[in-house]
Amino acid sequence: MAADQSARQMSGAEMVIRALVDQGVDVIFGYPGGAVLPIYDALFQQNHVRHILVRHEQGAVHAAEGYARSTGKVGVVLVTSGPGATNAVTGLTDALMDSVPLVCLTGQVPTHLIGNDAFQEADTTGITRPCTKHNYLVKDVNKLAQVIHEAFFVARTGRPGPVVVDLPKDVLFAPGTYRPPEDIPPRKSYKPQTQPDPARVQQAADLIMSAKRPLFYGGGGIVNSGPRACQLFAELVKLTGFPCTLTLMGLGAFPASDPQYLGLVGMHGTFESNNAMHDCDVMINVGARFDDRVTGKVPAFSPGSKKIHVDIDPSSINKNVTVDVALVGDAAETLTALIAALKAKGFKPDAGKIAPWWKQISVWRARNSLAYAKNDKVIKPQYAIERLYALTRGKDTYITTEVGQHQMWAAQLFKFETPFHWMTSGGLGTMGYGLPAAMGVQIAHPGALVIDIAGEASILMNIQEMSTICQYKLPVKVFILNNQYMGMVRQWQELLHGGRYSQSYSEALPDFVKLADAFGAVGLRADKPDDVDRVIKEMLAVDKAVIADIAVDPAENCYPMIPSGKAHNEMLLGPGDKQSSGPLSEEGMVLV
């Protein structure tokens, strides 16, 4: 007992490392600085936790997001006080919006200096309160272990999210008693509901059985719940024979090659997905949140349907869209209950009943809304993605993206059969996400093929992480669709602002081949369609980081598109389609 007690005596900094080890953490992403020096000293003297040195704290957070999203584990970040913490804010907000479990440890000035405008002081808990699921300032070394364990619990349970633990330097030096996770009592005020209300499960089952024009609408919540939820979701979709669409965050939750899959839904979703959303009579939303990118104009959103909504976060229910049956609970638990209820009621798929609906869907499908005008002189961005997909099939491929047109083309055209292989910034739309995220994915999956599908503007937002990638010899592939414009900005300016391309042209771009070389990576370039396959093959053959600069058509727009403020059945399908749904309303213009 006495020996056990003395083994638990240690400094705050040693406690941080011990707590990480006890939480099963084997890698953290960070950047040192004055306030966290004691932790870096403790890191130096152990071999359990590997530290990846990023080049900017935002990169550390996105890397931890990539790590978390591709493994289902909590991502861990370590940054210093002041600028270290403020640089992490964008990543934390990104993780909050996309429900990514993270623990971010921030250094802080010593407790007696807090509030004194000390060097590298920032009110970290104040700044991060609205962009974290929860945050802590630890003022007593004897509470440190408990706080870190609780932080991990809060980050990974319920609707996952980022948690910040702010650590003043004097607390890191102070001696205290460590407490292992099993000694920590659960926090009474935090009990996420995981089991759905059984009566509502029955109502949902009845509604599903009554449907003539049903549609599954799956989101990131299924992926977040885990592989079991994805399997159960697929089982339910197959059991019913209903069509299924997925959100940007949900890609991979249902196999894209399955004939029941209609493709991406929302602003740049397929014609069949969006029309099915609009015309369905029963919508079964599992783990999606009726985001504005999906709903379009809310009063015109799926006007004739009864809606079932499965979500672990009660505040997602009836936030944007009023639903008929709300099932608050974990996706896996709720799907298990729903499948059991359907079986107990003797549900048998009735192909005849939904045959007219499938017939209608096949008419929409035949419109082939992802088609584009092929060209043998200029590389079409869609062509580049199609070739990338074709040439990487059968490999264990993880895709990350930046934000913009390239992201939407990747979401439309790259087909995901399994979850955890698609990492993108959905809610916050953070340019600069993809490269550090790819780095985190590659750290978690050293043997896998990790590709950041990027734009030439986004990639420059965190390009410094190429240095990290080269330091750790990570064979990340950066596939830049270089159209010399902030493509999505340009598209909106063309469609909504009279073609006045204000500040959206990427002037003075670097030579990406030389840039890759300067970092110690391999640079490749494709200028015409004939180059594309060769460049992709070369990129895949190199066991090093690669930047592939693909010069694509600068004028290409991403279709289909639901213009802001329009309904799902008012999509623009291509360049010739500008006027088909009438001019944009003033209300629509102010939407982003």
Added chain:
Amino acid sequence: MTASETVEKHTIAVLVDNEPGVLARVIGLFSGRGYNIESLTVAEIDTANGLSRITIVTSGTPMIIEQIKNQLNRLVPIHRVHDLTAEGQPIERELALIRVKGQGDGLAESRRQAEKLGARTVVSTAESLIFEITDTTEKLNEFIGKMQPLGLVDVSRTGVVAIARGAGKF
């Protein structure tokens, strides 16, 4: 305007861990999501367990009120959220201290009015009176309105505290 768009006033009671930043979380939630706060009171009510009770008077459509409750429930240090208005007519009280400046007849008149409305005189000098009144918000408004022409110079109000009817525990 449909029924679902009607703006309602609700009194919400929240039981929280009394820890640094908890009030900032609640207030930040309201400002960050654009909800109204008409009044907010907070005090520790259980020292042994370190629990505080926050009473918030807010307004919004039924959908917004539902959102406010769900969003509050999401905060980690929050134990319980009760919509006292939805659960039945709660007992609501507010306390005000007000100062009236004047002389002779004027002060006598304000003292008469105050007694009629159940206010208590706490400090009395030749030039001013300080009244204390504990009642509903409406009664306080009425009292302050009456004092306005009689030399009202200073008002301090607590905001609403509320408790549910019946024998139940919060």
